[in-house]
Amino acid sequence: MFVIEKGYAVAEGTKLYYETAGAGETVLLIHGAFMTSAIWDSTFAALSDRYRVVRYDWRGMGKSGMGDTPYRAYDDVRGLLDALEIDKAHVVGLSAGGYIAVELSLAYPQRVRSLSLVGAGLFGLPESERLQADNARFYGAASSGDIEGMLREWTQMWLYGPDQPKSRVKPSVIARFEQLSLESLSRSESFEMPLTLVPAPIGRLAEIVAPTLVAWGSLDYQDTKEAANMFSGTIPGARTAELNGSAHIPPMDDPQRFNEALGGFLDGLRA
Numbered sequence: 569m570f571v572i573e574k575g576y577a578v579a580e581g582t583k584l585y586y587e588t589a590g591a592g593e594t595v596l597l598i599h600g601a602f603m604t605s606a607i608w609d610s611t612f613a614a615l616s617d618r619y620r621v622v623r624y625d626w627r628g629m630g631k632s633g634m635g636d637t638p639y640r641a642y643d644d645v646r647g648l649l650d651a652l653e654i655d656k657a658h659v660v661g662l663s664a665g666g667y668i669a670v671e672l673s674l675a676y677p678q679r680v681r682s683l684s685l686v687g688a689g690l691f692g693l694p695e696s697e698r699l700q701a702d703n704a705r706f707y708g709a710a711s712s713g714d715i716e717g718m719l720r721e722w723t724q725m726w727l728y729g730p731d732q733p734k735s736r737v738k739p740s741v742i743a744r745f746e747q748l749s750l751e752s753l754s755r756s757e758s759f760e761m762p763l764t765l766v767p768a769p770i771g772r773l774a775e776i777v778a779p780t781l782v783a784w785g786s787l788d789y790q791d792t793k794e795a796a797n798m799f800s801g802t803i804p805g806a807r808t809a810e811l812n813g814s815a816h817i818p819p820m821d822d823p824q825r826f827n828e829a830l831g832g833f834l835d836g837l838r839a
Contacts, residue, residue: 598659670769680778690769699791718753785816809829
């Protein structure tokens with residue numbers, strides 16, 4: 569049984585909820601949009617036997633405050649690292665959390681020991697017609713205040729995967745994902761998008777110097793796979809891992825396989 573330290577860190581004008589466990593080199597886990605840090609439950613536990621693992625809720629999601637001033641998500645991360653007196657971390661970002669991790673790697677390369685991108689998006693790439701249509705249904709439900717409809721579309725898109733049946737995912741995982749997503753989706757009206765890094769990362773990926781792992785689920789959108797191709801083909805020395813049978817949320821969808829892939833990459837850097 570591992571001991572979890574919980575707290576709030578003041579960063580860029582708000583309070584960010586965080587949890588940390590274990591000892592050793594720091595691994596920072598960044599979740600995706602309209603989720604919470606609890607999606608990392610399995611990974612948090614699996615890595616804490618040999619690393620100091622930190623996870624936090626994005627500003628305006630989970631238990632973290634929104635604040636009332638413009639902000640940059642990568643500066644929130646820097647502020648969290650400063651508050652916890654962490655000089656450098658292995659940074660793992662899922663989905664939009666991967667984009668934040670990329671921004672951090674470019675803005676503050678000295679703070680990033682390694683970079684792991686999991687189903688990460690990349691602003692500036694064209695969006696497929698399929699993803700545009702699915703997003704239209706999701707935002708249509710949002711515009712009418714239909715939280716149940718938002719949750720239904722969100723779960724299909726990102727947990728099951730496009731055209732994938734609900735039966736593919738364990739009922740316990742579905743229930744947990746919907747619970748965590750609902751916590752943040754219910755606050756979506758008050759959420760303010762962050763300012764992004766300028767110049768944009770899409771034209772600067774070759775500047776990333778940290779050892780990098782690019783991972784994606786085989787059942788995810790083609791958009792995610794194209795972003796992975798861009799990351800792996802442009803970031804010097806990037807390694808890749810396709811997670812067969814997973815969609816967009818491998819830490820919940822197939823935690824054992826995901827944790828083995830991520831742990832193997834991180835452990836290899838210590839060898």
